[in-house]
Amino acid sequence: MKKTICVLATMDTKGAEAGFLAERIAAAGCTPLLLDLGVVGEPGTEPDISRAEVASAGGQELVEILKNPTRQGAVPIMIAGAIKILLERLARGEVQGVVGLGGTQGTPTCTQIMQALPYGLPKVMLSTIASGDTGPLVDIKDITMMFSVGDILGLNSVTRMVLGNAAAAVCGMAQHGISLESAAGNRPLIGMTNLGVLTAGAMHAIDCFHGAGYEVIVFHAVGSGGRAMEQLMKEGVIGAVFDYALGEISDELHGGFRAANPERLTTAGKLGLPQVICPGGTEHIGLMAEKPGLVPEKYKDSISTFHNPIVFVPRLNREEFSAVASEIAKRLQHTKGRAIMMLPLGGTSRYGVEGGELEDAAGDEAFFATLKAELPSTIEVQALDTHAEDPAFVEQAVQNLIGLIEA
Template sequence: MSTKTIAILATLDTKAEEAAWVKDRIEALGGKALLIDLGVVGQPGIAPDVSREEVAEAGGKPLAQLLASPTRQEASPVMIAGATKLLLAKVEAGDVHGVLGMGGTQGTSNGCAILQALPYGLPKVMVSTVASGDTSSFVGIKDIAMFPAVGDLLGLNPFTRRILANAAGAVWGMAQVESVPVAPKGDKPLIGMTNLGVLTEGAMHAVERFRERGYEVIVFHAVGAGGLAMEQMMKEGIIGAVFDYALGEISDELFHGLRAANSERLTVAASLGLPQVLCPGGAEHIGLLVEPNQVPEAWKDHQVVFHNPIILAPRLSTEQWCQVAREIGKRLQGVTGKTVMMLPHKGTSRYGIDGGPLCDHASDEVFFAALREALPGSVEVIDRNLAAEDPDFVDEAVDRLIGLVEG
């Protein structure tokens, strides 16, 4: 195994003993450790490789200035920015091959903010006292492995030694992985594709068709984080073409569903000039987290189906559906070309086809008309008397995207 360097993020005034143990474990495995001090107020209990003074300076404010009237509110953004800047430079130079952070609530928040800024594929581990609950705000859309500390990180004992040794072994082991680049192989761009459970058969068919043509595909579950991760990978140059098959994240953002993304969703490919084929798949309904098998009062006059006992999928009214159309059109105003919108008139998801629990073709037609009106003229619109999962519909979507890439 080759020697790799693991950066350790810790506040060395309160976590020096733990950081020293992790450093020893990494070195015992044959690696190198780079201690980065994120502390501000207390004195470090072990000598860092990157001092808090260096981190603060890189973050745009001298440590002495932070110490004049120290508050977490002022210090955290500076230390996060500084550590991020320094780490990104070291990763880019090939000097750091993995990062391990540790902490309680504050340490987890600061450490994970730094980890979220690092490239996909770089090993990232956070040992945290708050990793047993909802970690979505800490992980975000990045590939961060959360290790529950179980006990508090306040000094070493037989239990915390083992937990920290496991985490050190995990990040060091990840760093040994060779020849598995995130970037696409060859000269064909990596394709990003969104999907929902009500479109999975079509998505599987699309992946197979892309593979037959020599393209690899990353499929994202379009439940908020999925769409955002896809667009982040566009920004990082990982994804070079897009089949945005499932646009339910837009509907959920407008009507407070659990699949909501954010206001940037659906704007990134256009801003980067990437070729894209879109379909309003799964956007006729939203997803709501509910009490088992209970329909909220506000949705009792809508067509509904339970995706499972605690997730309700109510169909939008025609007016709500048209609001989605206008929002999609608004977000695509920056498109200058290489964009196709495909409209499946026999159903935008499995729920909306003939016999489906949310079927309403009359409402669909009003939506399609509203979408046509809202889209800029630079978007080519294709109408097909097919459902979104029909193989012929998917085949054409795949062919058109490849045509935009290779044309």
């Protein structure tokens, strides 16, 4: 059965290019489905899903929009309509990939639509701005950004080549035959967070989970990683959690670059998923140095180290670290059970262990005392007299989570 690839474009300004892209999709053995995101001009290529259909699905008729057409007014309607149409078609198994064309206007429009689509669905964005900061465009979804080289304005030898590559890319993604399914059968996929200062422990945890017949997906807890993990929980892909690294909470509270969002650490509890939590990597924050090896003036008198030449890592003082504990406890108030907080009393990362660059036993003691005092009673607390990367600590964490899953 042929795979259907939806082409997102404004057919008034990108009609010829969208038409050529559709030809290349067909040549690659897939069926193109052209969706028109334009509003004012006449389509240069006849779409399969008209702008009128998109606007209506978005909550307003096109004729009403055209009475006073503005980008600010029209774009949100067209985005909402395209999302509604695509989600309905996805539910019916009628779309297997999406590719968008755009510049400074079309790119954010197309990628907002793509961000609303499920993980695993191929998403390719051919864009004039793909070589810049694409963070807001990709966010936490599996969107492939592709630089168009020239403007997407007229067909020529370069644009035909690039459009052909985009078609081949999205069709290849749709045809490779690997779906988003756990290799562990009926057992839930386990989501696990990690930081570089915990990697030895994370690798041991993966081996232990695999040995017990569970599949694990690891997320780098630098803001986007934690948010992606929690989105996969919401979409039903992840069914259990080993939240090994909570540095995103510290950075959000104290201005580091690993900050996630206020929802971080609340999702598993709200969904009732089994979770084992460890405050790994919370004793420090991550900051980008202005120059390699340059300690910021604010932290001249702080305990600190460099994670690499440009990532500066200051230790949180006692009050700051205790504030992180309070914030963790606050976010876990949603958790009504099936949760264990494990406290590595010998250090929350390799930096904080005895003899480590960020060792501060008094600060650790205050942090753990605050957590114990403020965590909800629905969360079991286990304090181990060792550090977070100790194999014995990790093995206990793995056993705890499997016990919660299989209870």
